[in-house]
Amino acid sequence: MIKIAIDAMGGDYAPQAIVAGAELARDASQNDVEYILFGDQQQIEPLVKNQEHIQIVHADEVIEMDDEPVRAVNKKKRASLVLAAQAVRDGEADLLLSAGNTGALMVAGLLIIGRMRGISxxxxxxxxxxxxxxxxxxxxxxxxxxxxxxxxxxxxxxxxxxxxxxxxxxxxxxxxxxxxxxxxxxxxxxxxxxxxxxxxxxxxxxxxxxxxxxxxxxxxxxxxxxxxxxxxxxxxxxxxxxxxxxxxxxxxxxxxxxxxxxxxxxxxxxxxxxxxxxxxxxxxxxGSVLLGLKAPVIKTHGNSNAKTIFYALQSAAEVANSNLVHGIAMQFHADQQQK
Incomplete structure (x- = not known):
């Protein structure tokens, strides 16, 4: 089963749009995707109409849109984005999706999930x-x-x-x-x-x-x-x-x-x-996919509504099913050997 770590507090309309989009994606999927929502449990839980294939992981902090990316990722250890990235790093999820701070998402991808070998x-x-x-x-x-x-x-x-x-x-x-x-x-x-x-x-x-x-x-x-x-x-x-x-x-x-x-x-x-x-x-x-990391990181628009999140999550599932990371790793490993 594919597991998608979602920064439920990222974006202009979070967490309402994120939760609604996740439920739309869940209802349209073939029950082979688990959606893990990272964020304030008190805000998220009342919004979830059906908890099937939806998991909530509480996060005490939020990285805001105007936060300085590196400082925010380093200082806000309990932020929804940071915890979601850590879940991907630790193998508890296959990829990360956020509509939040773009710079912070990229920093979290690089510092927490890690850059793939051979990618500059x-x-x-x-x-x-x-x-x-x-x-x-x-x-x-x-x-x-x-x-x-x-x-x-x-x-x-x-x-x-x-x-x-x-x-x-x-x-x-x-x-x-x-x-x-x-x-x-x-x-x-x-x-x-x-x-x-x-x-x-x-x-x-x-x-x-x-x-x-x-x-x-x-x-x-x-x-x-x-x-x-x-x-x-x-x-x-x-x-x-x-x-x-x-x-x-x-x-x-x-x-x-x-x-x-x-x-x-x-x-x-x-x-x-x-x-x-x-x-x-x-x-x-x-959404946009940050390629070259050890796991896919997907960024969707800060003003994403439920429909946009739905499309982004469908795209995320396609990326996870494609074995893209393995294909990239094989290609760039072969290139390094040739050098």
Whole structure:
């Protein structure tokens, strides 16, 4: 049975949204997942409608969104996030999920769960929708390391490939490097070096490297894995999310502020707009996964509601069932032996 350690006190709507999302996931699963909620028992217990496959572990402290990550993890030994990470480290759970402080989650992952041998810097991978299919694409690094070196990005490409193969079931995923143009000589010195090294890996048959991709084309199915440094990836991610929300809001405002013609048009377009909104809803792809640790760590949005937590927990179960950590360990162990 898969056991998921959940920081029940992390996020804007915790613990209500976390508990509700866990119950939705439990009701939709095949009774092969145990959800372990770490947090204030007095707050959590009354929210649980059915305790089947749900366990509560009391935590005295909470790491707040504005806490300094390293200090919080080191000082708040009884925090829900810290206890959840310790459960994963000790083998009492298979992976960790939180909607709380992103920095603290990464610190807990590194200091408590531990970095996998052979990985220089873990990377955050996120799955996003595309316009013309339901498969979407993944991007790594989505914000774990702003100052990534060339070697880090090469590892991200390998991690992205393994994630796509083992979790998303894509046999030979296309790997594209996010750059400010598609030509090989585009970008700064680092990005040109990244391109050269990724091209070598492609020629050696290690990756299906397709070259540079531009951020504006990501939603048009140009690649299966968009690889980049954390600064660029996080900026691209927030740009995509912000643009999607802005377009939806503009359409709503245009209809609501318009006259009878606009309202009638909105009524006629409602089924199509609803279908588009569902297709481009990034929350249904689950949370971001911090790859390169000894066990998966999943981060979902701080403003996650019950539906978002439900999707994230479904994604967490898929990751656990994929044997991803073993696959990464085997790949990077083989790479070290070759060196």
């Amino acid at each position: 810097r873990p990377g955050l991978i996120v799955t996003l929708p595309v316009v013309d299919n339901d498969q979407g694409f993944t991007m790594i690094d989505a914000g774990a390391n702003a100052d990534a070196k060339v070697e880090n990005v090469l590892q991200y490409a390998q991690l992205g490939k393994l994630y796509s193969q083992l979790v998303r079931k894509i046999d030979n995923p296309r790997i594209g490097l996010i750059n400010n143009g598609t030509e090989p000589d585009k970008g700064d010195v680092n990005h040109r070096k990244m391109y050269e090294e990724l091209e070598k890996m492609g020629q050696a048959g290690e990756l299906n490297f397709i070259g540079n991709v531009e951020a504006r084309d990501l939603l048009h199915n140009v690649t299966d894995v968009a690889v980049t440094d954390g600064f660029t990836g996080n900026a691209a991610l927030k740009g995509i999310e912000g643009s999607a929300l802005a377009v939806v809001n503009m359409i709503k405002d245009s209809i609501n502020d318009g006259g009878i013609r606009e309202k009638l048009g909105g009524l006629l377009l409602k089924p199509a707009l609803k279908q588009i909104a569902q297709k481009m809803d990034y929350t249904r792809y689950g």
